[in-house]
Amino acid sequence: MDLSFDTIVLAIGPRDDDRLDDLARAVLQVAKPTGATVVLTHVFTGEQFSEIAEELDYPKATEEDVDVILDRHESVQYFEDVFDEHGVGYDVRGLVGDVSEKIIRTAEEREADRVVVSSRGRSPVGKAVFGSVSQSVLLDSPCPVTYVKPVDTTE
Known part of the structure; x- marks a missing residue:
């Protein structure tokens, strides 16, 4: 079994500002020791x-x-600073369109070894009614996905 990592797709969105530290930590745990390149992917809807x-x-x-x-x-800019500080190579990829489709396509095109995503923390009913980018990526990604759970702020 090959445990090497060459490419990690980090999918961030406009609503991830409250979990940047958690996403960076999840990516650094794998990228730093393996020397993987992070494809910092930011997909916007129109x-x-x-x-x-x-x-x-x-x-x-x-x-x-x-x-x-x-x-x-x-x-x-936050992720660029973090990756520079830790000596992790990265590319920035900005896209506009269907968010989950663009993340999955980026993972395919870059032959990613891992995708890292987070979510807005909606309820199961909200996901069923409105759909979920994270759920689509988890189900359709061509490689394993690390899901960074949102911090529960109700405590």
Whole structure:
């Protein structure tokens, strides 16, 4: 059994700001000792992309400008700083479209050994009614998936 890791896809979204430390820790536990490259993947829906572009004072941004938007996005900067500090190689990949589809396609294209995702922590009923990016990735990923559970803030 081959236990080497070359590529880890870290999927982050616009609502992951409260769990960046947990996602970084999960990725570093595997990437640092194995020397794997992290593909920092940020997928926006069309609406999310427009909102973020507006917030970053880039109201005329198009999908072709996704890398420019990501260069200014705080969560991407956070991970770049963490990976630089720990000597972990990374690539940044910005995409616009169906979130789970783009994450799965990135994992396939990059021949990822692992995908790391988190969730908004919706209830099982919410997932059944509205769907779940994390659930789709867990079911359809071409490689194992590490799910980073949201911190329970109700305690």
